[in-house]
């Protein structure tokens with residue numbers, strides 16, 4: 321028996337909800353709460369009759385602490401799965417604390433407007449202290465650690481694939497394959513083709529902000545920032561083939577370094593095609609990625625939000641996306657006094673995901689781990705309280721659940737390394 325609220329009803333939330341409903345003996349009561357209630361009702365209708373989960377829906381503005389508390393107090397969830405936008409992470413965490421429920425999300429907090437002077441001041445301070453410049457980082461949510469701990473609650477941060485499964489892979493490698501991990505390269509490859517000249521495979525605002533940010537990596541105790549997309553390589557991915565990879569900043573590199581201080585270097589790479597980069601650079605050059613509202617014919621619009629409105633909805637890419645994703649971690653380290661390498665990853669097929677849950681593989685690879693993270697908490701398999709990331713928990717039951725519920729691991733020894 322459990323009571324769960326899912327906030328958001330987009331690509332990722334829809335997969336997580338489908339998967340929760342497949343495990344209706346655990347996820348017995350589920351409320352889909354989002355900004356556009358018609359989407360919640362449509363999904364509820366699709367699922368009813370196929371699951372024993374008792375589904376309800378609610379309209380919510382996740383920016384409103386009062387509205388969130390009202391809903392949480394009425395519904396009394398054990399856990400709130402925040403699968404909407406990362407802009408609302410902090411207010412949803414506040415509401416969870418107020419109403420005594422666990423919290424889970426899939427992306428680190430970032431502000432809606434990165435030109436906001438109050439946020440900017442705190443950001444500049446962090447850039448000086450930490451040395452990397454991305455707009456998203458865990459510091460804001462780690463500030464909640466003690467508050468969650470004191471209340472005996474868990475805030476599970478970043479429980480998608482990357483962040484999320486990639487950190488479980490690190491904990492798993494450390495537990496089963498290495499006495500010491502020296503280097504990690506996280507590789508995120510999307511070999512899918514949706515046939516559009518330009519579209520993003522998850523929320524366009526968050527995707528474009530992430531990719532157009534400066535990149536960062538960690539080496540020998542220091543963070544290094546690099547201009548966006550300035551470090552490029554190629555890698556031949558199992559199930560996909562050769563792809564260009566670009567070094568980005570990603571939030572899990574920060575938590576992995578914190579939790580495994582032995583690591584000497586960690587980098588994160590993502591694949592992009594030429595068409596994606598050409599379009600993104602052009603949109604950036606003309607100001608369409610700006611998060612600062614402007615006045616247009618008497619109304620205020622935010623360029624990147626307007627852009628989102630005219631780009632294909634990632635949730636609509638499912639039927640037309642073909643190909644596979646391949647996401648995982650390559651390790652270098654030492655076991656029993658000998659140097660070794662190890663690669664653990666998952667390959668996910670866009671069309672198979674669509675057949676199962678009517679979503680492409682990017683939403684699938686995020687929604688399934690979100691469900692599995694909630695499962696760990698609801699079954700009492702992960703009990704450490706506080707605001708924590710996935711690598712802080714026992715990776716075995718989580719990876720077992722991923723194997724079982726759609727994202728099985730593959731492993732190779734002596735993989736080709738990134739330069």
Ligand SMILES: NC(=O)c1ccc[n+]([C@@H]2O[C@H](COP(=O)([O-])OP(=O)(O)OC[C@H]3O[C@@H](n4cnc5c(N)ncnc54)[C@H](OP(=O)(O)O)[C@@H]3O)[C@@H](O)[C@H]2O)c1
Pocket residue numbers: 327328329330331332333353354355356359380381382383403404405406408426427478479480481482483484521522523524526634635682685686
């Ligand atoms: N860790 C990972 O591996 C990973 C990978 C991909 C994505 N993600 C994260 O997953 C999250 C969801 O991505 P997505 O592609 O599913 O996005 P999406 O399709 O755009 O869905 C976002 C949902 O949030 C709702 N929403 C937005 N603002 C809201 C508000 N103020 N109050 C209530 N609901 C609100 C939207 O409602 P409307 O329907 O009204 O627009 C929509 O249903 C993002 O944070 C993204 O960064 C993580």
